[in-house]
Amino acid sequence: MSMPFIGISGSMNDQEKQVFLVRAYMQSILKAGGIPVLLSPDMDSYAMTECLHQLDGLLLAGGGDVEPVHFHETAIAELGETTPVRDQFELSILPMAIERQLPVLGICRGIQVMNVALGGTLYQDLPTQYSSAHAALLVHQQEKPYENVSHSVHVKADSLLFRLTHQTQLQVNSMHHQAAKQIPPSLTVVARSEDGVVEALENKGYPFFLGVQWHPERLADPPSQNLFKGFVQACKDYRRKKNQ
Numbered sequence: 312m313s314m315p316f317i318g319i320s321g322s323m324n325d326q327e328k329q330v331f332l333v334r335a336y337m338q339s340i341l342k343a344g345g346i347p348v349l350l351s352p353d354m355d356s357y358a359m360t361e362c363l364h365q366l367d368g369l370l371l372a373g374g375g376d377v378e379p380v381h382f383h384e385t386a387i388a389e390l391g392e393t394t395p396v397r398d399q400f401e402l403s404i405l406p407m408a409i410e411r412q413l414p415v416l417g418i419c420r421g422i423q424v425m426n427v428a429l430g431g432t433l434y435q436d437l438p439t440q441y442s443s444a445h446a447a448l449l450v451h452q453q454e455k456p457y458e459n460v461s462h463s464v465h466v467k468a469d470s471l472l473f474r475l476t477h478q479t480q481l482q483v484n485s486m487h488h489q490a491a492k493q494i495p496p497s498l499t500v501v502a503r504s505e506d507g508v509v510e511a512l513e514n515k516g517y518p519f520f521l522g523v524q525w526h527p528e529r530l531a532d533p534p535s536q537n538l539f540k541g542f543v544q545a546c547k548d549y550r551r552k553k554n555q
Contacts, residue, residue, distance in 0.1 A: 315367035315546035317345045320401050320421075322374040323352065323394040335528040336372055336418075342536070343543035352400035359404050367553070368414040368519075368546035371401055371421030373526060376489055382432040389436035391488065402428050414519035414545040416538075419487050422512055422522025430495035436488050443507045451485045451508065457529045461485045464510040464525070470501035471513050471521055475541040476534035483510070483525035490524060519545035 317340050321332035332349050340347040345368065354362060363369075376391040378398050405428045408415055417425045423433050434440045437451055453461040460482040466473050473479065481502070491509040494500055502511035502523070514520035519542065527535035 313550070314344060314346045315543065315550045316348055316365060317368040317370055317543070317546055318348050318350045318362065318366045319370045319372055320350050320352070320397070320404070321372055323397050325392055325394075327394055327396050332372060333528070335526075336370065339528040339536075339539045340370070340543065343539040345543040345546055350400075350404075352396050354400070354404075356403065356407075359407055363404070363407055363411060363413065366413065367550040368416070368542065369404070369408045370542075371405070371415070371417040371424050371522075373419030373421065373486070375420065376435070377420065377423050377427055377433060379433075379435055382427050384432065384435070387435050387439070389439050389488075391436075398424075409517075409520070412518055412549070414542060414549055415521070416519070416542045417512075417522030418528065419524060419526055420489075422509075422524050423489055423491060425520070425522045426491040426494065426498065426512060429497050431491060431498065432493040434490050434492045437490055437508065438488065441490070441506075441508065446506045449485070449504055449506045449508070451487055451490070451504075453485050457484055457486060457526060458531070459484060460530070462504055464502045464504050466502045466511070467500075470499075470511075471515075471519070471541075472501050472511050472523070472538075475521075475538050477537070478534050481534055482532075483527075484529060485525055487524060518549070 337347040378393045498512045510524045512522045
């Protein structure tokens with residue numbers, strides 16, 4: 312079977328003059344048997360439609376904050392750097408990918424975009440907006456090196472994430488200050504950290520629609536590798552059915 316093409320939505324600098332991607336995303340896709348393709352956020356709807364015809368999967372990578380206007384809130388002072396062009400692109404192409412049942416993986420910012428696109432909301436800044444009756448807030452913005460793990464997450468056993476990683480508890484890295492808040496009906500929380508912060512979401516009625524809050528592309532452990540293998544396998548399955 313030929314290798315599936317997987318489109319990746321990358322980051323933009325604050326002047327929105329550069330589009331780039333941390334190399335580890337591409338390395339992880341290649342290692343799992345896929346071909347990564349960096350997508351242009353300047354595509355119009357026609358170009359996105361043509362692009363999706365050629366793709367077998369979509370990966371929403373990490374990056375800056377999602378603008379609160381997209382979940383009907385006013386920005387607070389602690390909101391980080393935003394990129395409106397990227398927001399508009401991802402919130403446009405994701406519903407088109409969903410309509411085609413394209414396999415989708417979201418990482419860090421990616422899980423947040425998935426949640427917002429389907430009607431959910433975000434904590435704009437965990438340290439100032441999040442409180443838990445069960446535990447103190449963990450440090451979710453760890454120091455370098457990002458290849459180190461900083462806390463654990465608990466995974467539901469009846470989830471795609473569990474079937475991919477074979478673990479009910481994962482050791483993960485953490486580089487975010489936003490997180491999913493209100494979850495839309497189409498998504499299910501399948502992992503949380505000790506403090507209750509949402510760490511993974513999936514759509515159980517969809518062939519492969521999974522978002523994780525950590526960065527598995529920077530981890531070399533078997534669960535992270537299995538996550539990418541499972542995603543790429545889903546993309547291969549999609550490609551095979553598309554070509555039948």
